[in-house]
Amino acid sequence: MSLISSISRPGPSTSLSRLLKPQFSLESRRYAAGEAGPVGKAGYLQKLGSAQKSKMRKKLPMYKALPASQLDRPILVSNKPQFDPPVFTPAAIKAATAVGQPFVINPKDNDPMKCFGIPRKLWLEFKLLSRPYTVVREVTKDIIQLLEDAKQSSSANTRVVFTGRPGCGKSFLLLQAVESCAQQNWVVIYIPRAVDLVNSTTSYAYDIRTQTYLQPWYSFQTIQRMLTVNKEAFTKIKLVEDLVLEKSVLAKGTTLDQVIEAALAERGVSVAQAPVYLEAVMKALEAQTQYPVILAIDDMQTLYGKTAYRDPHFQAIHSYHLSLPRMLMEFASGKRSFQKGAVLGAISASQTTHPIPLELRDALDLHNENYRIASPYEKRDKVLVEYAKGLKNMAVPEKLTLAEAIGVFEIWKEQQVFGREKFFYDEAFMGKYTESGGNARDFVWKGLLATLDT
Amino acid sequence: MNSLIQNALRTPPRGAYACARSLTTTARQQAEYVNPRLSGQSNPEGRIERPKPIPTSPNFYTTRALFYDQLTQLERAVGRSEAFLRHHHLLPLPDFARASLPPLQPVWKDPLEMSNEFKTKLSTPRYRKVVKILNQLNDFQRIAKTGGCPQLEDRLRAILSMYESSKKEALLSRGKRKPVVLDEYGRSYTLGKRKTSSARVWMIPVQQPDASQSETPEALLLGTEKQNLPVTTTTILVNNMPLNQFFPLPADRERITRPLKVAGALGKYNVFALVRGGGTTGQSGALLQGIAKGIVAHDPALETMFRRVKLTRRDPRMVERKKTGLAKARKRYSWVKR
Structure with missing residues (x-):
């Protein structure tokens, strides 16, 4: 049913079973089997136990659409009219009429969206939409132009972070930038959920040589995904120095594809050495000039904040002592750079567990009424201040313009998620636009999808 | 029977004091009284008494001369106007005619004001006495007005206006809704309330971008060019925050925009509101009422419709009080055997 069912894996070591609570499947049986109970009355007691467990469960399981093969009941068969907006391509975006027009992203097999994954909120939205639709905004055009200009210069010159209130479209904008770059033969490195780098969900090991904590599994997955996405470019880019392994x-x-394939061939051995491979690949990318490179990081503020990782003495590990966040921050701060390319980031303002750190706020000059008032005498981490230096703030407009909102409305209207025959679509649109104050997420999630006057 | 009671009330109290008093008076009456002033003789100390001035008012010795003078005048006015009206066959009036007289709502000065006027403290019976006469005069004025006696009417008005309260307008308009007035910029200012919340709402029509300039008159006449009307949007700021930031619940937001939807005025006005007190439901309800009143102020034709759908109505429901013996308003304590 869904074209993007394979996109759901966002980052290394995050399998669906971890993200999603077990539903009616084999997994739930597996969980239940772990509980103790007399063997004879297993069925009855297990039922009780699982009921208790489900009461304790706080979160609702995430929405998952049934596969199309199971939707054979007549009531579930929809006679939706086919909605075929134009395909999202760099050329189509540049057209004068593109602003406010809905587009559909047609991901190829090696699309960054499919391989690296996408932020959770977008993933859910695309699940509901059944295809990844997107609307071009004025700011999309600006970003495409920015990337066009960045193509010829060092990535140190183009280090931009998207900021704005929750739900204003930062992550969508980043995805649009990544998509357009992927279609223009850039080397794409996309980190859709940077929070997974610091929330202690992947394995880590101390490395005496670099005096940092390596994240081998995430590094391994990253190089694997980089190869899938940038296969063509990696056949031409070569190592700039010998890669000394154990x-x-x-x-x-x-060539880089040979390097990574060598790592994939001996998976058991090379996972531990994946950070070394990744480092070599990144060095090669830094040195080459054939391909522009885009490094796109969503949830960027999590890299600059506190991590959930602990050392053996249970002291918190700084993010700059973790290999991957450190590498990303080095590119973001311009300490390392690609000869051609750009570093884009997006903060996620709705992450309450990871507020925007003061160091990043200072660098991006985020001191307005939307943020807590920060005293100049508050303590700042000097290392993080260095890593945040030179980042440029790009404020995503708080409000959708009327044309853009019409585009979004059209997508959901065509999906028939609301409305009926003789429905006052104009009034619904104006009402939801007014209620959401033009905020994109509120317009969709708390407007079109939450309304009772359908 | 009644007259008997009255007589009984009028008889002076008899007691020891009364007897003593009667005794003293009888003792004085025995000596012959000579007015020293009239006789021109000096008193036993040799001091000549000056003659006292004659009081200006016959009511001088009542100690409330001014009051009784006025009262006499008013009574005289009553008598005269009654005689006048009787002479013109306007009195006595049959009941149906009296009932059909146009109302003339008087607001008299209150006791305190009148006390200042009369330079004496007015007790309630005295005040009532004045008011009774004034009401009678007011009735005569009504009759004179309807009966076509302008001279009498003018005179009565001149008299009665002296006793009218200075706060007459304010008192008469009490309890009546003040009409909303748009200010110089076309803004309305209205107040909405719900539960313990109140909302002050300012509304201004959105400025329409001029569409007529882009269209040629020929095209308009022929109707060939499809008229592309500019669409305007409504911005609602609550306590200087956008609506979606202030109210996270969609139900609250929909409640606020409801009057705009009902009026078909989405995109027509911009709204600024200050809300205080209560919770989100109360505040959004207060905003609903404030916005509804504002729309009616801008577009009075909608008044009846808004009243019928109860958008402009102040929802009178408040928290039900807690009762003794109950845990809350309705909740009972659980029953325990012992």
Whole structure:
């Protein structure tokens, strides 16, 4: 049914079973089996136990559409009219009439959206929509133009962070930028959920040589996904220095796809060495000039905040002592840079567990009425201040313009999620636009999808 | 029977004091009284008494001369106007005619004001006495007005206006709704309330971008060019925050925009509101009423419709009080055997 059912895996080591609570499937049986109970009356007692457990469960399971094969009941068969907006391509966006027009993203097999995943809120939205639709805004055009200009210069010159109130469209904008770059043969590195790098969900190990904590599994997954997405480019980009591994050496000049495939071939051994592979790949990308590189990081503020990782003495580990956040911050701060390319980031303002740290707020000059008043005498981490230096703030407009809102409305209207025959669509649109104050997320989630006057 | 009671009330109290008093008076009456002033003789100390001035008013020795003078005048006015009306066959009036007289709502000065006027403290019976006469005069004025006696009417009005309260307008308009007045910029200012919340709402029509300039008159006449009307949007700021930030619940937001939807005025006005007190439901309800009143102020034709759908109505429901013996308003304590 859904074209993006395969997109659901956002980052390394995050399988669906971790994200989603077990539903009516084999998994729930597996969970239930773990509980103790007399063997004879297992069925009855297990039922009781599982009921208790479900009471304790706080979160609702995430919405998952049934597969199309199971939707054979007549009541579930929809006679939806086909909604075929134009395909999202860089050329189509540039048209004068593109603003406010809905587009559909047609992901290829090696699309960054499919391989790296997408932020959770977008994932859910696309699930409901059944296809990834998106609307081009004025700011999309600005970003496309910015990337066009960045193509020829160092990534140190283009380090932009999207900011704005929750739900104003920062993550969508980042996804649009990534998509357009992927279609223009850029090398794409997309981190859709940077929070997974710091919330202690992936394995880590101390490395004496670099004196940092390596994240081998995430690094391994990253290089694997980078290869899938940028296969064509990686056949042409070569290592700039010898890659010295534990038992072998990959000579300078080996192409990146060979390097990563070598790592994939000996998965058992190479996972532990994945950070070394990743480092070598990144160095090669830094040195090359054939392809522009885009490094896009969503939830960027989590990298600059506190991590949930602990050392053996239960002291908190700083994010700059973790290999992957450190590498990303080095690119973001311009300490390292691609010869051609850009670093884009988006903060996620609705992440209450990871508020925007003061160091990042200072760098982006986020001191307005939307934020807590910060004293100049408040303590700042000097290292993080260095890592946040030079980031440019790009404020995403708080409000959708009327044309953009019409585009969004059209997508959901065509999905028939609300309305009926002789429905006052004009009034519904104006009402929801007024109620949401033009905020994109509120317009959809608390307006079109939450309304009772359908 | 009644007259008997009255007589009984009028008889002076008899007691020891009364007897003593009667005794003293009888003792004085025995000596012959000579007025020293009239006789021109000096008193035994040799001091010549000056003659006292004659009081200006016959009511001088009542100690409330001014009051009784006025009262006499009013009574005289009553007598005269009654005689006048009787002479013109306007009195006595049959009941149906009296009932059909146009109302003339008087508001008399209150006791305190009248006390200042009369320079004496007015007790309730005295005040009532004045008011009774004034009401009678007011009735005569009504009759004179309807009966076509302008001279009498003018005179009565001149007399009665002296006793009218200075706060007459304010008192008469009490309890009546004040009409909303748009200010110089076309803003309305209305108040809405619900539960313990109140909302002050300012509304201004959205400025329409001029559409007529872009269209040529020929096209308009022929109707060939499809008229592309500019669409305006409504912005609602609550306590200087956008609506979606102030009210996270969709139900609250929909409640606020309801009057705009009912009036078909989405995109017609911009709204600024200050809300105080209560919770989200109360505040959104207060905003609903404030906005509804504002729309009616801008578009009076909608008044009846808004009243019928009860948008402009102050919802009178409040928290039900807690009762003794109950845990809350209705909740009972659980029953325990012992």
